[in-house]
Amino acid sequence: MTSQAIQTQGLTRRFGATTAVDHLSLTVETGEIFGFLGHNGAGKTTTVRLLNGVLGADGGDIRVLGLDPAADGPKLRARTGVLTETPSLDERLSAVDNLTIYADLYAVPTGEVNGRVNGILETFGLAERGREKVGGYSKGMKQRLALARAFLHQPDLLFLDEPTAGLDPVATQEVHDMILHVSREEGRTVFLCTHNLVEAQRLCHRVAVMEQGQMVAVGTPRELAHTIGADMRFTLEIAPDQVETARAAVIPLAAVSAVETTDAELTLTVNDREAVPDLLAALQAAHVRVYAVIPQQTSLEDIYMALHRRKGQA
């Protein structure tokens, strides 16, 4: 058993003059939630389709769950679940019927279908209205049903293409909880395309950033922050009557590029981690008592924007 759920090497797909996916070399480890980020048209959906074998590549190699999607499509799709950008549900049928048909299609053993369908409707908060026609569902309910369908045959690997697009905050939270559940409790691998950087930051172990078919960065949010040379920010907790003394002590230090204060806190931005011990020494010399040093994580949004700007300058 390979520990890599997905591996691509030089994966390329063109549509006429557009190179939708351009020499993409990517590895997704088994069990991780991997975020696939990028602007509209960056190549995310095309990549998902290539990885599932519903679209052929113009070049490069792909292994998904140890299989070649082009040659072993049906075998692969039995082990992957896909939530597409615009999932099609039969609106004339109930959720139970939609899922039952799908269970048959995906060869869920007949004796297990009822239990599996009812169980998943329960998990996704749709059990009460499971016998109503899907046409009468809200957008959030339809999305949850589509997600339930992708999970139904208990795939090892889930492709979720913008699973929370258009959902309200409560429904979004519910979908997040479900993604975390299948990852943490069931050990499934999740490949998540999203525009929502807060979502990616919250859910993903690692993320890749795509621009015009090319992967411009990949890693944990922390690694990416390091790659872009993001400034480090941290907050110091100090006594209220020492805030001004502290500010005066740190302002002369060259590495400090910004100082923000509140009544008992100082938030500093420095451009070099080596500045931190110097800063603490300067504060100690000024007899400032520091009660806590709290690092402020660079947000994925900051990272994404920085990468985008950098690409623009290239």
Ligand SMILES: Nc1ncnc2c1ncn2[C@@H]1O[C@H](COP(=O)(O)OP(=O)(O)OP(=O)(O)O)[C@@H](O)[C@H]1O
């Ligand atoms: N079937 C197709 N025919 C022609 N061009 C296509 C086709 N599918 C994708 N493309 C083009 O390939 C590029 C990548 O599209 P893709 O749908 O993969 O992007 P995406 O990152 O999923 O975008 P979005 O965030 O808008 O969903 C775009 O320029 C798109 O127009």
Ligand SMILES: [Mg+2]
């Ligand atoms: Mg897309």
